[in-house]
Amino acid sequence: MSQGRIAILTATRGRPEKLKRMLQGMGGSVADKSRVSHWIAADEDDQDTINLVRFGQLERLTGYPVHLHVGPKPRKLPDVWNGVWQAARNDGDIFIGFTDDYEVRSHGWDEQVRLALGAYDDGIAIAHLPDPTSPNVITIICATARVFEELGYFVVPYFPYWFADSWMDNIATMIQRRIRIDIEVGPQDGSRGRTQGMRNLRFWFDLSHQLLEERKEAAEKLRCLAYPQGSPKYIQSRQNEEELIRAWQAYFDQVSLDRLDEIEKNNADALGPPSETYLAIEEEARQHLKQWRAKQP
Known part of the structure; x- marks a missing residue:
């Protein structure tokens, strides 16, 4: 800096x-x-x-x-x-x-x-x-x-x-x-505001999970700038990442999908039918995931 x-x-x-x-x-x-x-x-x-x-x-x-x-x-x-x-x-x-x-x-x-x-x-x-x-x-x-x-x-x-x-x-x-x-x-008022308009949380949660590899790729890009490739710090960072991935996988596996449904249900009265804008956002996310998967070996 x-x-x-x-x-x-x-x-x-x-x-x-x-x-x-x-x-x-x-x-x-x-x-x-x-x-x-x-x-x-x-x-x-x-x-x-x-x-x-x-x-x-x-x-x-x-x-x-x-x-x-x-x-x-x-x-x-x-x-x-x-x-x-x-x-x-x-x-x-x-x-x-x-x-x-x-x-x-x-x-x-x-x-x-x-x-x-x-x-x-x-x-x-x-x-x-x-x-x-x-x-x-x-x-x-x-x-x-x-x-x-x-x-x-x-x-x-x-x-x-x-x-x-x-x-x-x-x-x-x-x-x-x-x-x-x-x-x-x-x-300011001591409590965090509630996110409004949430729907299809199972899809968005799964998308976050499915794109973990994209986060790994972003992390690797930054890691190569932070540590000389092949150096002890670089190797240790990669090893730590592998441990974290296993922990996150266990977290994803145990998340209650019923809890996500409950959160969505609590917002149901204010939701109404999905807008064209929302449907377009969801479709773009689906297409991104499809393209991301197609790039993977």
């Missing part, structure tokens, strides 16, 4: 008060405002959020630059995260994805991030900022710019909900670059 510039990415829609509270907390606890910027992704019809940025209200809260990325209403959330990352990709050496309903509660959090991720001269480092609602999984994506450039995305693009955070968690764990940083973060 040359300068340790941190670019924070936030996808938001129609929650200006939560957004302002989050940004005020970020700005009030940052150590070096000259090396932090914030990028807000808003839908083109979210005029309240657009005006907050364009009229400078958010910059007055943070004391550091706040940029706006506007786009059409997305088909799925990863489209927003990847769009704002593309817009911001030349603005940071480290990128953090932070939702508008969370807040940072640690002073000097930016220096902690720079110190932890800057310890790796090869630029391959992924942070784990412990989230009290899911303390053992990377739910807040934070990594060096090089990681995202090599992966080609900020958030894996296939899933309309869930699985994107565990995807990055798996990759970080496989290469032993899952770096815990004890920054206190959490939801």
Whole structure:
């Protein structure tokens, strides 16, 4: 990392008060405002959020630059995260994805991030900022710019909900670059919001399982940059990965599909029939899986 510039990415829609509270907390606890910027992704019809940025209200809260990325209403959330990352990709050496309903509660959090991720001269480092609602999984994506450039995305693009955070968690764990940083973060109201509109969870869970090999391939790409191929660290990393794969396989085997059905049933009243957009997303995922399998030896 040359300068340790941190670019924070936030996808938001129609929650200006939560957004302002989050940004005020970020700005009030940052150590070096000259090396932090914030990028807000808003839908083109979210005029309240657009005006907050364009009229400078958010910059007055943070004391550091706040940029706006506007786009059409997305088909799925990863489209927003990847769009704002593309817009911001030349603005940071480290990128953090932070939702508008969370807040940072640690002073000097930016220096902690720079110190932890800057310890790796090869630029391959992924942070784990412990989230009290899911303390053992990377739910807040934070990594060096090089990681995202090599992966080609900020958030894996296939899933309309869930699985994107565990995807990055798996990759970080496989290469032993899952770096815990004890920054206190959490939801503003103390509890994590419920994901809305979830359907066909068995399919999406199975897709995540079936694409484990794709995560292994991504991990290998990063591993080769982190450790000289054939070196003791490289060999140890591969051996650790094999142990993790066996553990994950056991986890997948024991997950209760009935529990997934129950979660989906609890959302049934709000679902209604599947939209054409959802059906297209699911079909694209099926085609990706088909193409991925066709490439495998």
